[in-house]
Amino acid sequence: MALRPVRLHQALSRTVHTITLPDPDGPAVWAVETRTTEDHRARLYRDGQRTSTAEMPATFTVPGGRIEVDAGLYGVTRVHLVTPDGRERRLAPAPGTLEHRRAALTRDRPRTSRAIAVTAVVILLVNLVLATPVWLEMVTSIPEVADRVGTFTSPVLLPGWLLGTLMVAGVAAAVERAVTWRHHRIVDAETLWTSL
Structure with a gap:
């Protein structure tokens, strides 16, 4: 199933966070989608195609480590890439999400x-x-x-x-x-x- 863009009416119920990671076939964009009002699951996408789904808190294995995801009542509380040496990097909010709009307000x-x-x-x-x-x-x-x-x-x-x-x-x-x-x-x- 393909990842769809986040629409304005989904801003409070759906989030998507992305990260680009090196891959033997070239860089790949990994995305994590959560829909907090529908279910308590996280969905992982590679280059726009779903690869797996898991109950939160979820852990997905990706090249270079694992992505850890969790959400609470008011939104995502964790969506980080954790490398084998323990370093963490938060995934970026995708355009259209409330997190992306709020970050743009902070910047502008x-x-x-x-x-x-x-x-x-x-x-x-x-x-x-x-x-x-x-x-x-x-x-x-x-x-x-x-x-x-x-x-x-x-x-x-x-x-x-x-x-x-x-x-x-x-x-x-x-x-x-x-x-x-x-x-x-x-x-x-x-x-x-x-x-x-």
Whole structure:
């Protein structure tokens, strides 16, 4: 099966990353495709033709090493060539992907890119502060947990429209962090709550 270009309507659900590697018959372009909303599989292509498919986390053997692939709820978390000596090289996002568009924004408009990145962190931190008490109330409302540790009532009471807005903003911020390959244990802990 042939690899198709990534269309605009697929930007949030499909990624393709590529790398050119030497081969006895000449350089070959290897591509890894993931479709996070359809299945949890990675597909490997050589010069546009599918060669294999694997469940993620996936490892594909290629000339000069192996390609390791994994994805989370908000996008690809790993797509690297690992050489036999342990060196790693991330594959490049293919044109049309959200990652490629975001990298172009960073290159062409660095100030706008930084402003978007900072805004995403602020949104995730605000959501983390607001979500923690709500999450604790949810967990302690489970009878088995309440019997052991008691219940907790969240002091945070937000109107439904604000909760919805924060959830949408949190998802957008999480996608922003994923496509720019940024991750921090505390900042990105909030992405767990937006997935509930």
